[in-house]
Amino acid sequence: MCILFIYRNPNANSESYRLILVANRDEYFKRAALPAHYWKNHPVCLGGIDMESGKEGGTWLGVSLTGKAGVVLNLSSLEKSSTNIPKQGRGFLVSNFIISKHSATSYLDQLHKENKEVQYNPFLLVLLNLQNADVKYISNSRTSKGPTSAEDNILGFSNGYGILYKKVEAGKEIFKNIIKNVKVSKQTILIEELLTFMKSKKRYLPDAELQKSYPTKYKEYSSIFVSTDWGYCTRTHSILLVNGNNEITFIEETLMPDLTWKRQIFNNRLM
Numbered sequence: 158m159c160i161l162f163i164y165r166n167p168n169a170n171s172e173s174y175r176l177i178l179v180a181n182r183d184e185y186f187k188r189a190a191l192p193a194h195y196w197k198n199h200p201v202c203l204g205g206i207d208m209e210s211g212k213e214g215g216t217w218l219g220v221s222l223t224g225k226a227g228v229v230l231n232l233s234s235l236e237k238s239s240t241n242i243p244k245q246g247r248g249f250l251v252s253n254f255i256i257s258k259h260s261a262t263s264y265l266d267q268l269h270k271e272n273k274e275v276q277y278n279p280f281l282l283v284l285l286n287l288q289n290a291d292v293k294y295i296s297n298s299r300t301s302k303g304p305t306s307a308e309d310n311i312l313g314f315s316n317g318y319g320i321l322y323k324k325v326e327a328g329k330e331i332f333k334n335i336i337k338n339v340k341v342s343k344q345t346i347l348i349e350e351l352l353t354f355m356k357s358k359k360r361y362l363p364d365a366e367l368q369k370s371y372p373t374k375y376k377e378y379s380s381i382f383v384s385t386d387w388g389y390c391t392r393t394h395s396i397l398l399v400n401g402n403n404e405i406t407f408i409e410e411t412l413m414p415d416l417t418w419k420r421q422i423f424n425n426r427l428m
Contacts, residue, residue: 158183158315158316158371158378158383159180159181159182159183159217159230159231159315159316160180160181160183160313160314160315160324160325160328160355160381161178161179161180161181161228161230161283161312161313161314161315162178162179162180162311162312162313162314162328162329162332163176163177163178163283163285163292163307163311163312163313163314164176164177164178164310164311164312164332164333164336165290165291165292165307165310165312166290166310167289167290167291169290169400169401170401171341171400171401171402172340172341172342172400172401173339173340173341173400173401174336174339174341174398174399174400174401175287175289175290175399175400175401176285176287176290176397176398176399177336177339177347177351177396177397177398177399178226178228178285178395178396178397178398179332179351179354179355179394179395179396180218180228180355180394180395181355181381181382181383181391181393181394181395182205182217182218182391182392182393182395183383183389183390183391183392184217184389184390184392184393185388185389186388186389186390186392186412187388188207188209189207189208189209189210190205190206190207190208190209190392191205191206191208192205192393192409192411192419192421193205193395193407193409193411193421193423194206195423199221199255199256201221201222201223201428202219202220202221202222202252202255202256203219203220203221203222203407203423203425204216204217204218204219204220204251204252204255205217205218205393205409205411207246207248209246211246212246212248212249214248214249214252215246215247215248215249215250215251215252216248216251216252217229217248217251217393218251218395219251219252219254219255220255220287220397220405220407221255221256222405222425222426222427222428223255223427223428224286224287224288224427224428225254225255225261225284225285225286225287226255226284226285226287226397227250227251227254227255227282227283227284227285228251228282228283228285228314229247229248229250229251229280229281229282229283230280230281230282230283230314230315230316231247231278231279231280231281231316232279232280232281232296232298232316232317232318233279233316233317233370233371244276244277244278245276245277247277247278247280250268250277250280250282251282254284260286261284261285261286261291261293262293262304264284265282265284265293265294265295265303265304266303266304268282268295269295269303269304272295272297272301277297279296279297279298279318280296280297281294281295281296281298281314281316281318282294282295282296283314287399287403287405287427288403288427291306291307292306292307292312293305293306293307294307294314296318298318298319300318300319301318311329311332311333312329313325313326313328313329313332316370317366317367317370320366320370321366322361322364322366322367322370322379323361323362323364323366323367323379324361324364324367324379324380324381326361327361328354328381331354331357332354335347335350335351335354341400341401344398344406347398348396348398348406348408351396352394352396352408352410354381355381355382355391355394356381356382356391356394357380357381357382358380358381358382358384359380359381360376360379360380361379361380362375362376362379364379367379390412391412392411392412393409393410393411393412394408394409394410395407395408395409396408396409399427403426403427404424404425404426404427405423405424405425405426405427406422406423406424407422407423407425408420408421408422408423409421
């Protein structure tokens with residue numbers, strides 16, 4: 158599973174944040190990937206890269222200094238198509254967006270048309286405008302009605318479309334309390350509090366919806382930080398901060414092969 162929380166404040170000033178994003182990427186430990194870096198062929202783009210054979214170049218979370226960001230989350234196996242049509246890597250949904258000149262609206266409208274051809278395994282794609290805090294999302298779930306614009310200032314997403322798992326519901330309240338009245342001058346403290354939050358192993362049970370989605374794994378998936386005995390776990394913590402001066406800070410903590418955590422911090426300014 159993966160999990161994502163977003164705070165949006167279109168009216169941010171120099172002392173406040175326009176956007177705060179925190180995400181956990183849960184994946185098999187052996188799946189090849191590169192930690193966050195500026196992309197060689199697209200130097201204004203930043204993010205980790207999937208290196209799984211046949212899917213090289215995709216990403217789970219990417220940022221462009223032109224003012225765009227995207228996150229993709231896989232949906233539960235209950236949504237999978239029974240057809241054997243070859244599927245494209247979902248990570249390209251993010252990378253293709255941030256390197257393009259498309260707005261989120263035009264990109265999602267086109268993707269909604271393509272969804273009818275079942276080109277991807279089940280996904281939830283969340284796109285952000287870093288200039289005005291607009292957040293739009295789409296899924297290829299059977300129940301999806303197309304692109305949706307977020308209205309709330311606190312958002313939570315996981316691996317269910319239209320389903321609010323208990324850990325997401327509880328996480329939104331914790332996240333809300335962490336970022337309440339936060340100031341840019343307290344950024345160091347904010348980063349540590351957000352990372353502590355995303356490392357929480359507290360299980361939010363019982364959860365009938367989660368159990369329905371993952372009948373044999375729901376207990377392990379019921380915490381914000383996921384740890385299992387079958388080689389699947391939280392591998393990456395990501396934080397994106399955008400303040401009212403268009404300054405961005407991107408923090409990534411990645412679980413390395415020696416089981417230590419590597420932290421990187423990237424500071425830049427929107428173009």
